[in-house]
Amino acid sequence: MIKEFNYKGLLVGAILIVIWQLASLVSQPYLFPPIQSIFANLVEIFTNWSIAVHALTTVGRILLGLVFAFLIGTLLGVMMGMNRSLNDTVRPLLSFVQGVPALSWVVIAVIWFQQVELRIFFIILVTALPNFTFQAYDSYNNISKDLREMLLVFRPKQSQLFKMLIIPSITPDLFTAWKVNLGNTTRVAIVAELVGSTIGVGYQLSSAQSLFDMSMAIAWTLVLVIFVIIFQMVLAKTESTLLSWRPKSER
Template sequence: MSARRLAPPAPAVPARPQVTSSTSPHEPAAAVPQGALARRDEGRLRIASLVVFVLLWQLGASLADSRTLPDPLAVLARIGAETASLALPGHLAVTLGRVAVAFAAAMLVGALVGMAMGRWRKVDAFLDAWLVLGLNIPALVTIILCYVWFGLNDWAAIVAVAINKIPTVIVTVREGARAVDPRLLEVARAYRLGRRTTFLRVYLPQLVPYLMAAARSGLSLIWKIVLVVELLGRSEGVGFQLNVFFQFFDITGILAYTLVFAGVVLAAEGWVLRPLERLLGAWRA
């Protein structure tokens, strides 16, 4: 055997980090928040979904009769004509006013009753039969009764819409009130927080997801009921105008008003409700 000693292996030299054109060796790259990336991806998917919808509409219009299904350009031209004549903005403003008042009334009454039913068992037992009845009465029956009782006026229309929405708000908020963590309320009592502070800082934040769920479902339901109310007993509004178009078999006008109203509702969802939900739920992050 050779008497030579084996030389110890040389220590590994760490590789120098490569510097790209967007970063320097002294300044790390700025990290993009994951939430911003997720929202950007969601926005792209929504835009892609709308593009696919328009393409499918154009395909269907090319295969069907133009009087049965007009193409998107014809509907867009009709929207421009109705806007220029101020007919569309006028009817839309009237309908949105009714939607806003009925939505606010339904959310306020439904949230208060839902919190009471979720908090106290006796209140829940007393009002449960009323709630089941309200959930199962058809909207058409409520609309007709309100018109008969209160007359063909805006207040009857708003009351009919609110009555149809209040039970669904109650159900959602009641479940949220039942899911409130009692340990957080005990901590608030241990720190001797006042009732107002406990409600605003401890109780209400836990209800935000349920309130937002009720608001989203309520917005999609209320505007549909408002159109039925206007169709049956009002002389202005999007529902009334849709009835006029139906009598003349004007599908282009029906689609024009429907798309504009749906666009307003989508804008309210994307620019108001969704950012509000992120703002109020930021404490959970």
């Protein structure tokens, strides 16, 4: 099944490349640049340090914001599950934060913060935090009551309860939150970099737009796609390793 899926995916990709290349033969380069031009720009991004630093900066910003959102959100979600009063207080606030469009957060951050890095960090944190928190909260509440009571019979310490019950129970849903937030925050980070930043993929995309350089714009877009795919693979590998104890369904 996996091999068949990969085969079909490669086939669809090859067809799209052929269609794009044919379109480049009958259109202007700023509309449909040839594949070889896009590939040359992609190679230059990965081999020229002065250009690659823009990609690395964006990746670093995304991961830094996600790590902080993950740590704060997981802790807050578990605390909300353990304390009903805290949940009743914080949940409406998080729901409000989650409902604010990402573009609105960009405008708010520009007004609030003068420092660009702090601005981008805040935007990524505030857009990823609610999802991590709600996933941790729901996972905690979905812990089997029978399993919880069985473990409490042995009178475990609080640290043992976290290690043996809570952490294994919430981990699968936290991986889901990582996968969802990765794509969302990547898009948000690019929008944030368009405002005031002089380094990063967003800045490079803005420069390509001002020069009508479609080839470079697509190359930078592919850099983001490659980053997301690679990190998704890392998450999938880590998940399969940490959760190898779970029974696997046969397909």
